[in-house]
Amino acid sequence: MRLFSAVLPPEGAVRELAAEVAGLRTLPGADRLRWTGRADWHFTLAFYGEVHPELLPELCERLARAARRHPPYPLRIAGGGRFADRVVWAGAEGGRPAMGRLADSASAAARRAGVPMKEQRPYAPHLTLARNRTAGVDLRPFVAGIEGFRGQEWTVGELVLVRSHLPVDGVAGQRPRYETVAAWPLGNRDGRLRSKGGPQDS
Numbered sequence: 432m433r434l435f436s437a438v439l440p441p442e443g444a445v446r447e448l449a450a451e452v453a454g455l456r457t458l459p460g461a462d463r464l465r466w467t468g469r470a471d472w473h474f475t476l477a478f479y480g481e482v483h484p485e486l487l488p489e490l491c492e493r494l495a496r497a498a499r500r501h502p503p504y505p506l507r508i509a510g511g512g513r514f515a516d517r518v519v520w521a522g523a524e525g526g527r528p529a530m531g532r533l534a535d536s537a538s539a540a541a542r543r544a545g546v547p548m549k550e551q552r553p554y555a556p557h558l559t560l561a562r563n564r565t566a567g568v569d570l571r572p573f574v575a576g577i578e579g580f581r582g583q584e585w586t587v588g589e590l591v592l593v594r595s596h597l598p599v600d601g602v603a604g605q606r607p608r609y610e611t612v613a614a615w616p617l618g619n620r621d622g623r624l625r626s627k628g629g630p631q632d633s
């Protein structure tokens with residue numbers, strides 16, 4: 432299964448960003464970009480790729496431990512940028528050092544659980560807003576549009592393990608794009624396991 436760990440913005444922060452993105456979507460060329468849905472908005476901490484299900488218990492245990500070691504920290508969605516001509520993203524402010532440390536731990540946890548991790552690039556927190564399908568759209572106006580955005584601050588209190596369902600060609604997705612597998616509170620001793628129809632506590 433395809434997995435990554437992430438920080439998820441709360442509803443209020445998502446609502447504010449959605450209002451900002453609605454403006455970006457009126458810019459010329461916006462309809463030629465592939466926009467992410469607000470239900471999918473996240474800051475990736477570490478990307479794991481395909482993980483053998485056998486490794487999942489160990490991965491979860493180590494992520495729980497990692498979460499426990501990091502205190503909650505403040506964060507806001509702010510500013511933005513682009514990756515070359517491919518991706519427009521919104522940035523993060525407020526707790527970047529803490530977020531970087533959490534990301535390092537989220538990578539190390541997987542490595543220790545036996546997940547083959549590719550070499551990590553320096554951590555750059557970003558929330559992907561749009562992708563350039565055709566490479567034909569100039570992304571600079573979109574970056575200019577998001578640069579001044581500064582959302583409400585919240586306290587990041589959870590490390591979330593997310594499963595990604597890649598879209599199957601020509602088949603409309605039946606399930607959500609991303610699915611929360613488990614979430615662990617930061618700085619706490621006990622984690623919670625989340626699964627549909629499963630127990631809420633463990």
Ligand code: ATP
Binds near residue numbers: 435477596597598
């Ligand atoms: P799609 O691949 O369909 O365009 P996606 O990139 O959101 O959508 P995934 O490829 O499953 O879906 O990626 C899940 C998350 O992990 C995304 O935030 C993505 O940016 C990030 N991610 C994917 N591959 C890597 C990678 N090699 N290194 C770091 N982060 C990655």
Ligand code: MG
């Ligand atoms: Mg991808």
